[in-house]
Amino acid sequence: MLPSLDEKLDPRVKRTRGLILQSFENLLAEKNFESISVQDITDKAQINRATFYAHFQDKYTLLDYSINQMFMQEIDKRTLNICTYNTDNLRNLILVVCEFLARLHTDCVQPHNQFESFVETTVKKQVFDLLSYWLRNSKISTELPATVATSAIYGLASHYSHRKKRPALDRFVDEALPLVAINLEQFA
Amino acid sequence: MLPSLDEKLDPRVKRTRGLILQSFENLLAEKNFESISVQDITDKAQINRATFYAHFQDKYTLLDYSINQMFMQEIDKRTLNICTYNTDNLRNLILVVCEFLARLHTDCVQPHNQFESFVETTVKKQVFDLLSYWLRNSKISTELPATVATSAIYGLASHYSHRKKRPALDRFVDEALPLVAINLEQFA
DNA sequence: CAACGTATGTTGTTTATGCGACAACTGTAT
DNA sequence: ATACAGTTGTCGCATAAACAACATACGTTG
Known part of the structure; x- marks a missing residue:
């Protein structure tokens, strides 16, 4: 865990x-x-x-901690931190990231700045760690597949959260899922 | 003040x-x-x-403090603590006491017990002090009129708050007001 | 340039809170 | 009666937080 x-x-x-x-x-x-x-x-x-x-140390450290806490809370809520890889969990993960970025964009006053890239770094690290954890029993190296999947997930979620008029999340995730899963299916 | x-x-x-x-x-x-x-x-x-x-000291001290705080807050809200006696202020005071007791009875689980009499003592003291303050410039003693008015106000408010089906507060206060004001008119 | 206001980190000291333990008292059940 | 469980109020000690002061830096304004 x-x-x-x-x-x-x-x-x-x-x-x-x-x-x-x-x-x-x-x-x-x-x-x-x-x-x-x-x-x-x-x-x-x-x-x-x-x-x-x-x-x-300073407000940057706080931002880091804060983003981590908020994101981890969402992960915990869906018990994604105590499971292993399968398509359903992956779907939920994508969903969480999308929701998280969307909420950040609607709740926070944030014109373009370092905030955005800060969030990206922090969230990506968590997603990567989570994926690595899911694939912990694999015999082959999971580093590259996890990296690719992480980038894909974040990219899709970021795209989603920036839409002026966001499409229904469920449908969006349905479309997104196979694009991410393709590199992970070998671990299912 | x-x-x-x-x-x-x-x-x-x-x-x-x-x-x-x-x-x-x-x-x-x-x-x-x-x-x-x-x-x-x-x-x-x-x-x-x-x-x-x-x-x-104990939970009884806390109850005392709590009731005082809550009541004083209502008084402050209507700036009744920085004024002098007139019919309008008296009307508002009666209103506050009625509302306060009513809220206490709807919000708190309180079968009959010492709680009730505790509230009475505390609220009466505050009402008495407030009335005395309003009449502070009187040449004659205000003690008896203030005492009577205090009892009358509390009695009316208690009566109101115990009604199963409470009548409209404004109308009730309209009826109550003259009964209390009669002993204070000399100070108007 | 200088003077100023404002924000940042840091320090030493004082004070409020947390903690565990205790004796005393209560009510309840055996 | 005795044991048990729970509540109360108090204590000494450990530690987190408040506070005031300070040096530093940065931008602004004259």
Whole structure:
């Protein structure tokens, strides 16, 4: 099982991180990432600015953590982190990525900037790790197939999420699925 | 102006008290006061049980504080704490007490018990103090008129809040107003 | 250029909270 | 009666968070 982390740590830490996360995500809905200051975050979270630095190096580290958390939560919700490869799970994964990017685009004020590419890096890493985990029992190397599939999934999801008028997600995924599955069928 | 307290104190204290208050009020909606343990409160508030005792002597102190806070909030909302006596303000005060008791009866699971009389004491004290404040410039003693008016207001509001089928509040207050105002008109 | 306002990280100290343990009391069941 | 389980209020100690102050950097404005 992939490391989804709900470790037992000091409740104060949990609470503070939660407050920071929530504050940050709310702020992302109001202004774009660049214009958010650490002070903004801590004000809304009702914590001291110095405390922020006890948990995150800077707001970039927070963004990374935040994206990871949000995405992992969606993965967990569908228990995709405790399964193995098959077409059905792959379909769900594509669905999750599409939904995730779509939500990010509708919820966050984000003109083009580093935000986009940041999300790409973070999400791709998670998708790649998940695929690698699914294929963990393969006798042959899974690196290239997983890489290709990851790029394909992200590319399709990004495409989907940028559509002015998004088509029905289910139909979109139906079309997308075989294009991704083709390189993974050998592992089914 | 009466002491409505939003003092500057440690943000941790504010947060903790807020969590306790909220947890407590939510619990009141689920079970009756007697069956709520301190552990219940701190569990839901996500704070340590010992921390509770750093803020309140026991759950009775908390109840007192909670009722006071809730009621004062309603008073503040209508700026009744920064005005002087006139019929209009009196009308609003009666309205507030009626609404407050009514909300308490619909929101809280409360069969007959000490809860009821506890609320009475607390609310009456606030009403009395407020009336005394309104009449602060009177040359003659306001103690008896304020006492009578306080009892009348609470009695009417309690009556209203216990009705199975409550009549329209505005109409009720219209009827009630003159009965209370009669002893205060000399101060208008 | 200089003066200014604002945001960033960092530090040392103080304070609030978490934690585990304890004795005392309650009600309940055996 | 005795044992048991649960709640209460309190304690000392460990640790996270608040706070104020500081140096640094950056952009703006005069």
